[in-house]
Amino acid sequence: MYPSRMVQAVFDSRLVLFLFFSLCALQSLSPCSAQHEDNMVRRLVPFDIREETSSPSLAFDGTWQLLGPFQLGTREGSWGADPLEYFGGFRSLDFDPEAKFPSSLPVNGTARWSTIKAKQTGSSLTSGNVSLSVGYSNVDWNFLKVVYGWAAVQYQAWARGNLVIGGNETQHIVLFTDAIIEYWIDDVHYFGGDAYTFRKAPPVLHLSPGPHKIELRLWRDVRAFGGINDPTIDVLLEATRVSGTLELATPGILVSDVVDGKLASPIASITLRNSGEGGVEIVSIESSDSNFTHNSDTSSVMLAAGQTRPVAFHISLKSHNASSLHIVIHYKSIRGEGQLRVSQSLSHKSIYSPHKNHSLPIIISNHGAGVEASNPMVAHALDPVLDLCSWVLFPTGVTPWSGDDWHNWGFADVQAAVKAVPSWIEHVGWTGPGVDVDRWIMVGHSNGGQGTWYTLTHHPDRLVAAAPLSGYSSIQKYVPYELWQPTDPRRTAIISASLNSYRHEMLVENIKGIPVLQQHGELDNNVPTYHSRFLRQQLSLTDTNSTYSEPPGQGHWWDGIMTTDPLTKFYKEQTINNVTLPRVLTDFDIVVGDPGDMGSKSGFRVTHLDDPGQYGRVHVRGNIVTTSNVLSIEIQLKVLQTESITIDGTGLSLAGTATSSVTLSKFASDWKVGTIYEEDENEIYRRGRQLGTMNAILRTRGPFIIRHYGSNTSHVAIQISRNLHQYFYADAVIVSASNSTIAGTGNVISVIIGTNVPSGLNSHFPIQVSAGGVSVRDFKGRIHQYNSNRPISAIFLRPLPEERLELVVWGSNAEALVQASRLVPMMTGVGQPDFVVLGESARWRGVEGAIALGFLDHQWELTPSSVVS
Numbered sequence: 001m002y003p004s005r006m007v008q009a010v011f012d013s014r015l016v017l018f019l020f021f022s023l024c025a026l027q028s029l030s031p032c033s034a035q036h037e038d039n040m041v042r043r044l045v046p047f048d049i050r051e052e053t054s055s056p057s058l059a060f061d062g063t064w065q066l067l068g069p070f071q072l073g074t075r076e077g078s079w080g081a082d083p084l085e086y087f088g089g090f091r092s093l094d095f096d097p098e099a100k101f102p103s104s105l106p107v108n109g110t111a112r113w114s115t116i117k118a119k120q121t122g123s124s125l126t127s128g129n130v131s132l133s134v135g136y137s138n139v140d141w142n143f144l145k146v147v148y149g150w151a152a153v154q155y156q157a158w159a160r161g162n163l164v165i166g167g168n169e170t171q172h173i174v175l176f177t178d179a180i181i182e183y184w185i186d187d188v189h190y191f192g193g194d195a196y197t198f199r200k201a202p203p204v205l206h207l208s209p210g211p212h213k214i215e216l217r218l219w220r221d222v223r224a225f226g227g228i229n230d231p232t233i234d235v236l237l238e239a240t241r242v243s244g245t246l247e248l249a250t251p252g253i254l255v256s257d258v259v260d261g262k263l264a265s266p267i268a269s270i271t272l273r274n275s276g277e278g279g280v281e282i283v284s285i286e287s288s289d290s291n292f293t294h295n296s297d298t299s300s301v302m303l304a305a306g307q308t309r310p311v312a313f314h315i316s317l318k319s320h321n322a323s324s325l326h327i328v329i330h331y332k333s334i335r336g337e338g339q340l341r342v343s344q345s346l347s348h349k350s351i352y353s354p355h356k357n358h359s360l361p362i363i364i365s366n367h368g369a370g371v372e373a374s375n376p377m378v379a380h381a382l383d384p385v386l387d388l389c390s391w392v393l394f395p396t397g398v399t400p401w402s403g404d405d406w407h408n409w410g411f412a413d414v415q416a417a418v419k420a421v422p423s424w425i426e427h428v429g430w431t432g433p434g435v436d437v438d439r440w441i442m443v444g445h446s447n448g449g450q451g452t453w454y455t456l457t458h459h460p461d462r463l464v465a466a467a468p469l470s471g472y473s474s475i476q477k478y479v480p481y482e483l484w485q486p487t488d489p490r491r492t493a494i495i496s497a498s499l500n501s502y503r504h505e506m507l508v509e510n511i512k513g514i515p516v517l518q519q520h521g522e523l524d525n526n527v528p529t530y531h532s533r534f535l536r537q538q539l540s541l542t543d544t545n546s547t548y549s550e551p552p553g554q555g556h557w558w559d560g561i562m563t564t565d566p567l568t569k570f571y572k573e574q575t576i577n578n579v580t581l582p583r584v585l586t587d588f589d590i591v592v593g594d595p596g597d598m599g600s601k602s603g604f605r606v607t608h609l610d611d612p613g614q615y616g617r618v619h620v621r622g623n624i625v626t627t628s629n630v631l632s633i634e635i636q637l638k639v640l641q642t643e644s645i646t647i648d649g650t651g652l653s654l655a656g657t658a659t660s661s662v663t664l665s666k667f668a669s670d671w672k673v674g675t676i677y678e679e680d681e682n683e684i685y686r687r688g689r690q691l692g693t694m695n696a697i698l699r700t701r702g703p704f705i706i707r708h709y710g711s712n713t714s715h716v717a718i719q720i721s722r723n724l725h726q727y728f729y730a731d732a733v734i735v736s737a738s739n740s741t742i743a744g745t746g747n748v749i750s751v752i753i754g755t756n757v758p759s760g761l762n763s764h765f766p767i768q769v770s771a772g773g774v775s776v777r778d779f780k781g782r783i784h785q786y787n788s789n790r791p792i793s794a795i796f797l798r799p800l801p802e803e804r805l806e807l808v809v810w811g812s813n814a815e816a817l818v819q820a821s822r823l824v825p826m827m828t829g830v831g832q833p834d835f836v837v838l839g840e841s842a843r844w845r846g847v848e849g850a851i852a853l854g855f856l857d858h859q860w861e862l863t864p865s866s867v868v869s
Contacts, residue, residue, distance in 0.1 A: 068157025406451025
C-alpha cells in the first residue's frame, strides 16, 4: 500500500488542513501527457496516420437479445444463484421466442426471450460504445415493494449481442463494463466487471476482425441503482483501442502539492497497464527534469499480460519554482526495450503559519458513496466553519465507495491519512500548531455516516466525539436479504455471522461515553430516516450521550448539510473538549463481532473469541469482569487503575506487572495472566491481522501476491488482480507456481486447478485438497470427503508467518475454479466465512450449493457452528 496523493490548503489564523490521502494509485491529475519511444516494431499503426476505412473499426450491435427477469437477492450473485445455470447456462441457450423459463417475478411465472434496441450506440476507428436500458413491465414491482421493500427491485437478466472488429488485423482493446459485474466474451468467462463505473482496470482483449459474441449477466443492485425510481438496469459497454504494450492506465502522475516550494510528500505514483500479450518488466523510472532528484523503488516491477498496477517511487524537488514533473519509464517486453515518457503539471500552494500552539485534534470527514474526496461538495463542506481550532482531514477511503464501505480497507486508509499529517508537517516545514493523532472527531455523510458508526462501534477509544449524518445502520437493514434462493437456516446463519462485525445496531453498547450528534433529513428517500431513528433508540438503551436532529423538509443532501447550527455548535464544543483518552469508565459493556476489526474500549480490547461465528461480550464493573464467548483480553493498566481483577469468578493479581498492558487468557475454564500462545509455543495460533472472516485477506501489508499453478489458471489470476485494483485500487504481484519462493510482505492468493494443494505452514490443517477432491476435518475430528467426480471447488484461509494469510482458491476443473474465485472479497455484504466448499449446484442454488462452510478458531480448527454436510 502506498500513499499517492496529498493536497493542502490553510485558511485564516486557525488551521484547517485538507489532506487527501490514499493507499494506492487513485485519480488522474491534469494537464498531463504521455509519449512512447519504443525500440520495437509496433503492431498497430498510429491512429493519426491510419487510412480511413469504409466502416468503423469498432461497433456494437444496435439490437440485443434479452432473457429474464429472474429473482436475485442482495449481493447474492457472487455465490452463483443463476437459475439459467440449471439449463446449462445462458451461453448454451439459443434465441427462441417460444421458449419459456420458470421465474418468480413476471406474470404467469414465466420469463421469455425478447429483443431490445440499444438506448445509444457510437462507433469510430478508435472506439465504440453501446448503452442498454432494461426494464420489465410484466412485473408488479410496486406491489412487491409493498411486501419486500427495496429487496424486491433487485433482479437479474441476461443480454446477448456482438462487438464487430473491422479491418484486417487483430486489435488490442480495453472493454469498459459500466454497472456490469459478470459477462462472457467469445465463451470466455469474466467475473468482477465494474459495478460502480470506476473504470480503473478494464480487461485487455486481443480480437481478430469480425463479430465477437458478448453475453452480459445484468444485476440490479439497489445500492448502485437506487430503490425509488423505475427498476431498470442501465449499463454501458465501451471498447477502446490501446497500444498493445505498456501504457498509462490513468493519465498523469499522482504527486502531492508543492507547498511554499516544498513537496508535501516525497512519494509519487503512476498507474500502468500492460495491454500486450506478454509480460512487461519495469526496469527503472527516472526523472528527466533537472528540477527533481529521483530514487527509483521499482526493483524490477513485473506486469503480467493484461494487468494494471500502481507503481510508486520517491522524488524530491530541487527547484522551488518547478511547474511540472517529467519522468521516463524504461521497460522490457517480448518485443524489446521501450520508454514511456510522462509529464504532470504541479499545483503550488502557499500557507499562512499561525503562532505555535498546543497540538490540536483532527476532525475526520468521511465522504458518501460515489463521491471523490476531492469533489468540492466534500472538500469545501466545512468552509463555513474555518474558525475551528483543529485540523480537518478528508480521507479518500481509497475509492469513491470508500473501498469496502469504510471497513477493513477503507478504515486502513483513514489510519494512513492520520499518520500522514505529521509527515506533512515535516516535509513542508510547518511551524504552526501541532497535531494530536490520537484525538479524533469524526463526521460523515451517507456511506460516510455509516463509516462513522463503524468507527464509533469498533474504535471508541480513538474518538473525542462523532457525528454520523444520514448514515445507514447496516447493509442488511439498508437493503434486506429477503429474496436469496431457498437456503438451509444453518447456512443462512453462517452468512449472517460472517457480517456480524458490520451490524452496527448490535454493537451500539461500545459507544457509551462518547458524545454523539445524529442528523438526518426528514424526507430522505436515499437512506431512510428510519436508520437514524432506530439507532437513536438503541443508543438510549445504553445511556449514551446522544443528541438527535432531524431537519424538517430536508432530503438526503442539501447545501449546508455539514454545517447546520447544531453541527457547528457540536464542532466548536468538541474541538475544545479536553477529555482524557481512553476514557476511564467504571461500568460498561463491549460487544465484538471480529477481534481483528476491533480497537479498545476504556482500555479493554478483546483479542480472541472462543467461536468467531458468534458475538463475544464483556461486562466491566469496577474490577469485576464477566465474559461470554471471549478467549483473551488485553487491558491497559493505566485505565484499570487497580492491582487485581476478578474475571468470570477467577481472581487475578496484576501487581508487579512491568508492561503498560496485560493480557488475560482463558485456559479450559480458568483465566490466567498471559497469552493463549504461551502454553505451547510450537502450536500455530491465529492472531492479529489473521482474525476475521475471508475479508481478513484485505489486511495485507504490501502488494497482494497472486500465485497461480499452471498456464490454464493465468486468466483467473489476472481477473483477481483486476478486481482487487478495480474495487480497492490495490496492487498485486502475479507469479507462477514454478517460482518456489514468495518474496514480499503481502498476503498470498493461490490459484489452483485439479492438482494437490501444496502443504502450508500448518501440516495438520483441517482442510486438505488433492486431485481426488476435498477433505474437511470437523470439530470432533471426523473426516468428511468430497470427491471430484463431479465439479467441486474450495476457497479458504490458512496461515502464513508474521500474521500474513494465504487464500487458497481451488477448483477440480476450470469452471469450478471460476466458481470459487467469485468469492474472493470484492464487494461488501457477500458474507464469505473463513472457508467454503462448493458443489456444482451452487451455480444455480447459491449458498445452498455449499457443501461445507464456516469458521476456523484460534487454533485453525473448525468451530462447532460450521456446516459440514
